[in-house]
Amino acid sequence: MTIVETQGLSKTFRAGVFKKGQIEALRDVSLSVEAGEIFGLLGPNGAGKTTFVKILLSISHPTIGVARVFGHKLGALSIRQKSGYLPENHRYPQFLTGLQTLLLFGNLHGLKGPILKGKAQSLLQRVGLKDWMNIKIKRYSKGMLQRLGMAQALLNDPELLFLDEPTDGVDPVGRKEIRDVLKGLKAHGATIFLNSHLLSEVELICDRVAILNKGQVLRVGTISEITAPQLEYEIQLESAISERLSETIRSIVREAHANDRVLRVAVPDKHVLNHVLDAIRKEGILIESVVPRRASLEDYFIKVLQSGEGT
Amino acid sequence: MKGVAMIVVTIREAILRGTLIFYFAVGNIIVAFVAFAIKASPDGSAVLVFGNPIPAKSLMGISPVDFLLIQLQRSSTSAIMFLGIFAVAGLIPSMLEKGTAELYLSKPLSRTSLFLSRSFGATIAIALNILYFALVIWALFGIKLGVWHSGFLLSCLMVAIAFAFYFSVVAFTSLLTRSQGFAIMLGFVFWFLSSALETREYGIYKLWDNQVYHRILDILYYATPQISGMLENATRLIGRNPFDRMLGPQATADFTIMPFVYSLLSASAIYALAARYFSKQDY
16 A cells, blocks of 8 residues: 655745745655655755655645655645654754653644553653653753654554654664664554665664655665666685786776775676676685675665766 | 644643743732732722822723722733733744654644644633633622622633633644744734724724725724724723723723624634634645
């Protein structure tokens, strides 16, 4: 079942004193997110990730394009009723305590009374803020505010959770705890939409990802689908390779990096790899090992952005 | 329920910002001053201010209690309005700050409800102060002078309503500018504009003898809350106001509800326009 579906979603902001300048924050974005998956939207700062989420929650409005969330058109209150949102750089009323903050936002969700209070207390315990619940949030650290934001986003037991840089400012232990919370939510059937530029985090928990750059979707797929086309090998040699051999190898493969006795090559298939190995042997250099190396999401991400796609 | 939660948090924010505390403190200073200044003469026949009876010439034919309450109300309404705007003008811009707007707008509450409950919260915060002030003054006059002046209470209720209509202009400008400073400045400009429009026939009409210009001023007068008209009429609920003659020879000294009716309509239109504008904005 598709929870989020967008078709040709574009957003142009007008800028400047007389609003004559135009900034294209999103360009023809078509994506779908299935029920129960953790979907990661990746991109550098300013790629349009936050704008995309804000449009889905009707905090911003699209210039053109259509989108449906839970099958409802954008703007329907039922979308926000069933969604949780942790914005990036969120600011809570500083005069409230952690518990009061959750009670306020719970009220805005239509929750009330002892049920809300019990829920708020249990969430604060879950995110590790139990001892801080009656302390004003102006005393909270950035990591604690992020945990509070996470609790706030979970108040209404959301079926769809939007998280914008949820681990920003959180220490490694806290990050693991947040990852565990997300995995627990997924196990209970929630759909999670994660905006992040922390690729290692995304790689650990996302089922599928999309790469967004300058408002355009460059790739969509599972982590393995996205990184699989790149066969990379690390070849350990007995002695350093000569400049002549380097040139020979570069004539066989597009990407090769030699560093003393280590050669890294990206090849389209194993036949090409064997051509490289033949060339090395022909030079009389002994091969100590050939280790396949799976490109990380980060490698791939940087490669896609550097290739200039989306410009 | 959701709107009520927003109203409650708005009032709390107004209190915790400190400006509303200052507002409350100023009201109490006035109350203390009145408590100290007035008392009845030993035989109960006259009202003494700092131990002296009010000269009959100053009373202009009205009772000393009416005179004192009218003086008090006239001098304090300006402070009530100015400080009231200062105390709560920042509440809408603070809701629209980056990082806060996203939190509120992502909740299942329509933008119209969000904006109106925020505005009502700000208005209620000031109205409660005005009514507290009115009740204490009313009780003081009752206890010290034996006069339980219901007209004064009603008059203060009308001042609170006038503030609510006046705040519509400030709420809209703070929505447009997202700035507390601009909202306060434009609120004050509107105050002076409203005073000028109220007496336009004896004042700004004469700046340019042109019918189109006069009609534009008339439209402005009816399209915006009639602050001066409402406050003048609120005063008339206390008693015949000897200062009414300042409005001009043709001005009536009788209370009329019409400025409140026109202001209700214009404030409703302003709130509707503001809600429409808010619903179209990106945050």
